[in-house]
Amino acid sequence: MTQLPPASDKKLGLVIDLDICVGCHACVISCKGWNTENYGAPLSDMDAYGENPVGSFLNRVHSFEIEPEDGPAQNVHFPKSCLHCETAPCVTVCPTGASYKRAEDGIVLVNEEACIGCGLCAWACPYGAREMDQAEGVMKKCTLCVDRIYNENLAAEDQIPACVRSCPTGARHFGDFGDPNSAVSQLVAEREAVDLMPEQGTKPVNKYLLPRIKDRWLDQPEAGDVLPVVAEEPEGFLKWLDKALEKL
């Protein structure tokens, strides 16, 4: 059904901390790995070892540069995957009902058995979160690792999306935004998380935590007092070493 379900109490999604992400792309690779081997059609690559390789990914990391007027430039690594929007435009445009939003937890999924591969949902998404698989001719998108988060065959610590599990810096957080007391809701409130492209009216569930303003130019130090001399004569161990070396 491509009609959006009534707003669910449970809203699963991610908070991505742009202050912490170092742009290592581990989430990209773990996502590609998990989603190639599990739910749905594999994420294919075309011409993978040729001159013009192209492949499907559900998560990609862009890097942006901010150049303030009064400070040095700052790089921001920016992971982007499906934001599981509350009013997902990719769902309502689907002619077959393949694209749907789950009533129970708000995850946006594609039923690949029903997808005709028309590509209209990818056009309707402002974030570039959907990519057509060139081998299977069906639309691929982030499943929020629906086959991990409810999978009781996995250890408890693995029952989170692969991108969150693999992030070495803890820049990605998974949780329920419908619960005001959840860790992700607290983070959103404390750090004043933002929506991407709010003007598109998609009401994304995933939120982004903005980086702190970091370096500022220091006053230029005078030549010579960069490292002031703290001791003319060595003391303690260094004094002994100094003498021992002189005796040699």
Next chain:
Amino acid sequence: MNPAPSVIIFTVLSGLGFGMLFWLGLGQAETGGMIGFWLFAMAFILSGGGLLASTFHLGNPQRFWRAFSQWQTSWLSREAILAVAALGLMGLFGLRQVFFAQDWVWLGRAGAGLSLLTVLATAMIYAQLKTVPRWNQPGTVVLFILLALAGGALITAQAGLAAGLFGLAGLAQLWVWYRGGQRFAEAGSTLASATGLGGRGQLRLFEPPHTGRNYLLDEMVYRIGRKHALRLRVIALLGMSILPAAIMLASGAGLLAGGAGLLAAGLAGAVHLIGVFAARWLFFAEAEHVVGLYYGRHS
């Protein structure tokens, strides 16, 4: 947006075909005997052939029947249902007219209405997309409908009406181009809104996520050929509107009688089709999708 040939051929030909069916359904053309047979045959080949071409860009065309299910929200689903309904009613209407010389006026009118609604649904598939601000304007729908009506009027030999509609379509196209140029700024999406990193200084893409191409870039960040955009606009406007309008005006005024008139109508049709193809190519090639912002475009 990627100007895929299958989608350009589909929208141009099926628009023309449904425009013909509209006038045929209203009984605005000679529909008895051989002339009627060929007119209906042509309308069905154009509209049906266009629909068939549209399936060539599908990843899994064998599942097309599923597209009839989601009419409550999806303009693409509505288009599929309306198209089949229009072709069904007009097929029955055409059979009765051509082979039995019988007329069910209500059936023709219903078929004409559905034919026009099909063109509206096609246009709405594009006009509904907030992500492509250039398309996201009422003018898109007006233009698609006027082009279908004008082309249909030409082939059903309504010279004066066709001339007027060609003129109106040209004006609509100018308006759509003018408004289209303003729409991206009006939509308000910028790299700052796309990343939430606004207000901190100059923002630019430092590194894309990958060095090669991807589906998003191929499909939605099409850049080739824009440098000829102005030249193509002139060709499109001359072809789709000005030249055929002039030819049909001359023809309607009785300057071209008999064989010359038929030849002129054929020429007007050919020129019109070339113009509409050029305009439709530009419709896709010039359209900017907001996802391009993440790849350092449109800013």
